[in-house]
Amino acid sequence: MNGHEDQPKPRQRLNPRYSPRPGDVPDIADPRLRLRPFVLTAGHATGAEKSIAPETQIVSTDYGYANWGVLHFERRDIVSLCAVHQSVAEICAKLSLHLGVVRILVGDLARDGYLSIHVPHEDSTHSIDTIMRVLNGLRAIS
Amino acid sequence: MVSEPSLERNVEAAARQRRPPLPIKIVVAGGFAVGKTTTVASISEILPLTTEAVMTEAAAGVDDLSQVPGKTTTTVALDFGRISIDDDLTLYLFGTPGQDRFGFMWNDIVQGALGALVIVDSRRMDECYPAVDYFEKYHLPFVVAVNQFDGNLAHDLGAIRWALAVGEQVPVITFDARSRVSVRDALIVVLHLALERAQR
Numbered sequence: 001m002n003g004h005e006d007q008p009k010p011r012q013r014l015n016p017r018y019s020p021r022p023g024d025v026p027d028i029a030d031p032r033l034r035l036r037p038f039v040l041t042a043g044h045a046t047g048a049e050k051s052i053a054p055e056t057q058i059v060s061t062d063y064g065y066a067n068w069g070v071l072h073f074e075r076r077d078i079v080s081l082c083a084v085h086q087s088v089a090e091i092c093a094k095l096s097l098h099l100g101v102v103r104i105l106v107g108d109l110a111r112d113g114y115l116s117i118h119v120p121h122e123d124s125t126h127s128i129d130t131i132m133r134v135l136n137g138l139r140a141i142s
Numbered sequence: 143m144v145s146e147p148s149l150e151r152n153v154e155a156a157a158r159q160r161r162p163p164l165p166i167k168i169v170v171a172g173g174f175a176v177g178k179t180t181t182v183a184s185i186s187e188i189l190p191l192t193t194e195a196v197m198t199e200a201a202a203g204v205d206d207l208s209q210v211p212g213k214t215t216t217t218v219a220l221d222f223g224r225i226s227i228d229d230d231l232t233l234y235l236f237g238t239p240g241q242d243r244f245g246f247m248w249n250d251i252v253q254g255a256l257g258a259l260v261i262v263d264s265r266r267m268d269e270c271y272p273a274v275d276y277f278e279k280y281h282l283p284f285v286v287a288v289n290q291f292d293g294n295l296a297h298d299l300g301a302i303r304w305a306l307a308v309g310e311q312v313p314v315i316t317f318d319a320r321s322r323v324s325v326r327d328a329l330i331v332v333l334h335l336a337l338e339r340a341q342r
Contacts (some may be wrong), residue, residue, distance in 0.1 A: 053253060057165055085157075087234065089191065089193045089220070093192055099220075118162045134227055138330055141225075142322075
């Protein structure tokens with residue numbers, strides 16, 4: 001999944017509780033990140049989440065809605081929150097998670113059947129009909 | 143007696159029946175402290191929320207950041223707001239980070255946007271130049287909106303247009319970021335531009 005064979009080996013940290021496993025790829029460039037985002041994402045730095053934009057709508061599947069209780073921590077929070085559709089940006093803000101982390105977790109949770117990702121076709125978001133509807137909606141604001 | 147949790151559950155179940163809305167996006171850009179968050183707050187139905195993202199200085203002109211050795215990163219906050227147009231359509235406003243030197247990871251925010259509002263403080267014109275450069279380069283329709291903090295402009299609109307060196311097709315307007323109606327009108331100008339493009 002993470003395909004980073006050509007990256008340098010993870011640096012051994014002074015913290016004795018930290019012992020990287022094979023496949024862990026800490027972000028060595030930013031000491032402020034520490035280990036945390038990579039723990040959250042199980043070591044993924046990139047994934048199949050390229051299509052997930054900040055405004056992309058996420059909602060739990062019926063399976064996810066019924067089974068979020070088996071998940072832990074951030075995954076549980078995300079699937080639980082997405083009982084009602086949310087944008088990725090709202091997930092980040094409400095759970096205080098980084099955009100990059102949420103994109104990876106959402107990608108994983110969708111792959112595992114807990115979430116569905118609604119990626120609109122650009123034809124529909126940029127159509128004359130859509131723009132006219134937004135214009136009319138804005139004009140109604142006073 | 144209906145207990146509170148089951149009522150919530152019913153509301154949630156009803157909300158689950160609805161399809162997620164189509165998200166429409168407009169970017170609000172500009173330099174540091176020109177009124178981007180104020181603009182979003184004036185019209186958003188939710189208080190502007192903040193999303194943190196890790197930005198990469200080396201991002202300018204580089205597609206795959208994971209391939210950049212020795213990259214330096216910083217955490218910045220993105221403000222955004224939301225306007226529900228109807229049950230099926232939601233307009234999102236994303237404010238770009240104020241620090242222009244990190245501006246060029248904007249791809250995530252700008253990708254798929256209908257257009258942009260570039261907010262200008264007429265006393266600090268040059269702070270909006272990176273945003274103008276960016277939107278020109280990626281052919282995103284944009285409107286230059288000069289924020290009238292106190293009803294006065296340091297330069298008239300003609301001088302501002304000259305300084306920005308933007309073409310006739312770019313509207314240069316004044317607005318008040320604190321006024322909902324004024325922000326609404328500025329967004330309508332952005333949408334008219336997007337409409338012209340869609341009709342071509």
